[in-house]
Amino acid sequence: MLFKLLSSSMKKMWKDYLVLLFGLTISIAIFYMFQTLAQNKTFLEENALISPIVFVFHAGSFILAIVTIFYIFYATSFILSLRQKELGMYMTLGAKKNKVTKMMFIETLMIGMISLAIGLFVGVGITEVISKMIMNQLNFSGEGFQPFYPSSLITTIIFYVILFLLTAMVNAWKVAKKTVLELLHSEQKADILTSKGWKTAIGAFISLLLIAIGYYVMIHMGTFLHVGVIVAVFTVTPGTYFFFMALLPFLIRRVKSIRSINEKGLNSFTFAQLRFRISQLTKVLGTVAMLIALGLGAMAAGLSFYHNTAIQASLVHANDVTIHQPTEEELSEIESWEFIEKNSYSYKVTEDGVYFLKNDLQNSPPSIKTYSDDPSALPVEERVTTPLSQPEYSQGEIPEDWLEAFRSELLVTPSLFGERELYILDQQSFEQLNASAEQIILGKVESFTDHIEILKQIDKKHVNLAKAYTGEKPLMIGSKSETYTSLKNLASGTIFMGLFLGVAFLMMMASVLMFKLLSSATADIKRYHMLNKIGVRREKLSNSIHKELFLIFLFPALLGFVHVLVGMEMFSIILIEPFTKFWIPVVIFLIIYFLYYLLTVQMYKRIVLPKKK
Structure with a gap:
């Protein structure tokens, strides 16, 4: 039975x-x-x-x-x-x-x-x-x-x-x-009103103090490290719950006391609903805020690692594209690329040396990355300015900034050319040299990562070129695309963890709030039925529900978002721009959150509103 x-x-x-x-x-x-x-x-x-x-x-x-x-x-x-x-x-x-x-x-x-x-x-x-x-x-x-x-x-x-x-x-x-x-x-039982006065003040002070301590250690995570993580967990989490338990009821009371807002339409009923249920909602709002912080934070951190790989690669190289001895196919491919700057340099290769035409170098001096004595300072992009006043230069005579340009930008390294010496020649000496003239294309593009697959193919060609010149396969050529790929491979595990957990937490967060609201919805049935009987239109009741639930969904979203903004500062010790592409996880979060909001509203209305006749 x-x-x-x-x-x-x-x-x-x-x-x-x-x-x-x-x-x-x-x-x-x-x-x-x-x-x-x-x-x-x-x-x-x-x-x-x-x-x-x-x-x-x-x-x-x-x-x-x-x-x-x-x-x-x-x-x-x-x-x-x-x-x-x-x-x-x-x-x-x-x-x-x-x-x-x-x-x-x-x-x-x-x-x-x-x-x-x-x-x-x-x-x-x-x-x-x-x-x-x-x-x-x-x-x-x-x-x-x-x-x-x-x-x-x-x-x-x-x-x-x-x-x-x-x-x-x-x-x-x-x-x-x-x-x-x-x-x-059971559905007629009224909720207990939250306390006022000194208890609210103490709760508000504790919440703000705990959150402030947590924010401080997150911003200075480079100093606190492991201890900072522990302190952040045990301050921000309870601080979030205290925030909703102490300040949210106070805020609702303050808004309700403003006559111009309270007496408009069904606002008086809407705020009364919030006020009477607030003691039950505070804990769940804290839970949702923490889930938002975890989910949005994990996804934002993962995407930040992903997009910072290109930024980190740009710290090593001032130029995006370096192509030795471009083929007709490669020239045709890059024809459609949006170049910010593109230069061409002529050179010749013999058994004992690599010879560059001085006129090309002087007419279009390449940009390089320069470093200061301050280890915390980021490298700065500067154009090579040292004049090439001599007719010819051997490797030992070439100025240091030009040597840096050859190494990091033009990829004239032992990996590609073996033990050959580097020379710079004037036009006459260059033409008299008995070797075929080759070309290097050096440039900057609008979106480096959009062309990464083509650049990888060019790197493979450079590897074959190196094997032809040195007889050995090099471990690395040293191009920007190669640096980017290496950094991305190194960071892929961390990126995967962030995106994986971000999706997981964002899927879970709003369902917590949804079930809490729906579990207490039966207590509101008679209130809405009574309003309907005294002549309040169904449309007005529906608008009241939309407004009430919107406010409930809004509070944890705002605090959770602030947690993420501060929490992302933790990654400034390992990322150059932790907020790179931050809008992407925010948009994903807003879409998921809004869908949960609509679902909750529809289910809540189905429970509390009178059936249509």
Whole structure:
């Protein structure tokens, strides 16, 4: 009989259970995704630019565990909110309390176990799909990474089984301690107003102090290192929760006290709704803010590493393109490139030397990177200015800045030409030299990375050229494209981790808020029905819901965004421009967040608004 009642109620509310199942599945899948990286120590250490990466992931696991515990308790409370009135009706019809309590326990645990089974399957699947997509984009092999990682699977199962047992017991305990009348009228219970005065002031001070300390160590992470990570975790996280617990109720009260705003349309009702529910929302808003910070921060850091590889390559080379002895095909290819500057230099190669035409060098002196005595200062791009006043120069006579231009920009190195000496000749001596004239094209383009594949092919040609001149295959030619590729390969593991975790956290974040709002929606049904009965149009009620939920979604987004802005400063010790292409993860976040907002609004309206006749 018990299972018949369970199955009939679940069939009746299958849409609500489907949404709950989806949310729990996403949570489990994302927790598993994180653990596939966090527990794969070998992969982390071999593929990260950040040396204490395992320590960083342990800190991340701690934060995710806290967030997940909050999330699961909020999500499973949705079951209780849906079933309380029905359970009260069973008791009025003669069902014993222990049977009803048992029903609640079994139902919560059953939903949890079903979602765990599906979540693990989905977790392995999306880990495989997302990892392959990111690896393909990065041209990263990801050796050692395993979408199916037994240790992560066991950890996820143990963690969620314990959580679902706890939530099932909590739900059963909540049913057991309530009377029949309390169950029947549970949705009529008003929320407790938050405290005012000195408690709010103390809470606000603590929150601002903790966040300020966390921000300070993040900005000065180069000084604090490991200690800074620990301090940031244990200050920003509680500071975020205190911020919402103390300041958000105060802000709502202040806005509600402004008559011009409060008395416009249904604003009075909207702000009253927020004010009465704020004590329940503060904790979940803190959770969402932290998830936004983790998700957006991880993705922003990953993309920053990706785009900084081109910037770092530009620190070594002033020019983007160097082509020795260009073929007709190469000349045709670069014809369509948007060059900022393009120069051509003539040279000849003999058995004992490489000879450059002085006129070409003087007419178009190349740019080079120069370094100051300050080790923290970035190299500066300067054009070679030393005049070539002599008719001819041997290698020992060539000025130092010209030698730097030959080495780093024109790629006249032992890798390409072996032990041949370098010479600069005037027009007459150059023409008299018994060797065929060759050409070097040197230039800067608008978007270097757009042409990287072609430049890689040119590098391969340079390797063959080096083999012809030296008889050996060089390890490196020294071109900018080669430097960029090496840096990108070195950073690919860290980039992969950032993008992988960023996608995971952003998928999870807003569903926390969605389930908290939906779990308390049944308490608002009578309020909206009453407004409808006294003549408030459905359109006005719908606008009130849009406005109320928009404000609720806005607060954690703003604080989470500020956390990310400050947190990105941590990477300034290893990245030149940590905010490069920062708009990309922000746009991705806004799209995901807005979709969750629309979904929450539609589901909330379906629960609280009267049915259309």
